Amino acid sequence: MKIDKSLKFVILYLLIVILFYQYNLKEAKGAEPVSDAESPYHVSIKNFPAFELPALKNESEKSYLGHTETGNFNIGQIKAKVLIIELFSFYCPHCQRAAPKVNELYQEMQKQDAIKEKIKIIGIGVGNSDYEVNSFKNTYQIPFPLFPDKSMGIFKLLQARSTPTFIGIKVNENGSLEQFYLREGGFDDIQKFLAEIIKLSGMESGDKNEQTKK
C-alpha cells in the first residue's frame, strides 16, 4: 500500500493539529489535581481536617452513620471505612440536576451487602440554612443525612471551589482521615463512580489483606 507525499503531509498535519488540541484541553483543565494516571479525580491528602457537624435529627440518620450520641459530632466518628461527602447547594441548578443521580448512588450502595456498612454518604449544604437544606431534602426525597454549612466554614476549610463537589475520605483505624478523591461536578455512571471510589480508596486490597489474616 503506497501513500503518496501529499497524503503523508496531510496525515502529519492532522496529527499535529490533534495533538495540539488535546494538549490545550489538558492545560485548560488546569487546577484539577492529577496524581493518578488512571483517574483525574484521585488526590492524596493525609490529615484531612476532622470538622464538626450539627447533631443528627432522627434515629434513622443515627443508625445509618452509626453515631448514637446527641449534639454536634465529628466526621471521624462516623462508622464507615470510606465516607463520600457531597458539597451541594439548594440554590445550585447543577446540584438540583445531580440530586436524583446521587439518590440512585445511595440506593445502589444500600443494595450491595459488601459495601453497605463500609461506604457512607453525607451531603453538606454550602451557604444554606437548615430550612433550605430541609427544603432540598424534601424536594428530592434525599434518603441520606444532609447538614447545613450556613457560614460556608466547611466549604472554605476544605478549599472547595464549586458545587456539586464529591469528596472521598478514608477513615483509618487510628481515627485519622485521608482524602483520596475529589470530583468537581456531577456524574452520569453510578457503577463507574462507585468502582472508582472502591478502587482508589484501596478498600479491595484492604479486604484481601483481612481475608489473608483470617
Place this chain on the structure above:
Amino acid sequence: MNKQKNKCRYLLYLSAFMIVTGITAAYGQPDKFIESIYPVGKLKPTDTVSKLKVGDPAPDFTLPAVAGGKISLGQYAGKHNVVISFVPAAWTPVCSDQWPGYNISRDLFEKYDAVLLGITVDNIPTLYSWIKQMSTPKEKIWFPVLSDFYPHGEVASRYGVLRSEGVSERALFVINKKGIIVYIDIHDINERPFLEDLAKALEEANKQ
C-alpha cells in the same frame, strides 16, 4: 483513480478519528453555565435610598415577560399575594442561583397563595438565554420573568431600588391581596437572602 479513492478513504478515517477524540475530550470539560457567569467582585452592599415602606400601596406597573405578552401587578389584586424579586443582573454570581432556589420552591409560594415575579433590568433576549440555562430538564422556570429594560429600570426606580450603576438592588417585596406592601428586604447585593425569611413574610401576608 484508485489512488484518489484511497486518499479519500484515509481522509475520511482521519476525520472520524478527530471527531471522536474531540467529542471525548469535550465531554470532560467543566460546565459551560458556570464558565459563563461574569465575576463581578465585591460590590457596595446597597446603593439606593428607600422610596417605599411597609404599609404603602405597591406602585402598579406593566412589563414585558420573557414568555411573551405583558404582565401587570394590578392583575393579581384581590386574587393573590405577590412576591417581587428584583435581582441585579443576568449572568452574574448570586443572581444566577437565587432564582433556581425559588424554582424548586413552587410549593412554598402556592402554600401561601402567592405568585412570584422575577424582574431585572436586562433585555428579553438576555433573560431568555439566562433562564434557559438555569432551568432543569424537568423543571423549567415556572414564574414570570419580566424585563425592566426600557425605559431603563423604570420600575426599579419607582420601587427605589435602581442603583447608580444602572442595575437594581437585590430586593424582595411582598404585596398582599389588597395591594399593600407588607415586607421589604433590600438585601446586601453580594449575598443571597435566606428562604426562611421570605417564607415567614409570606405566612404573615397570607393571614391578612
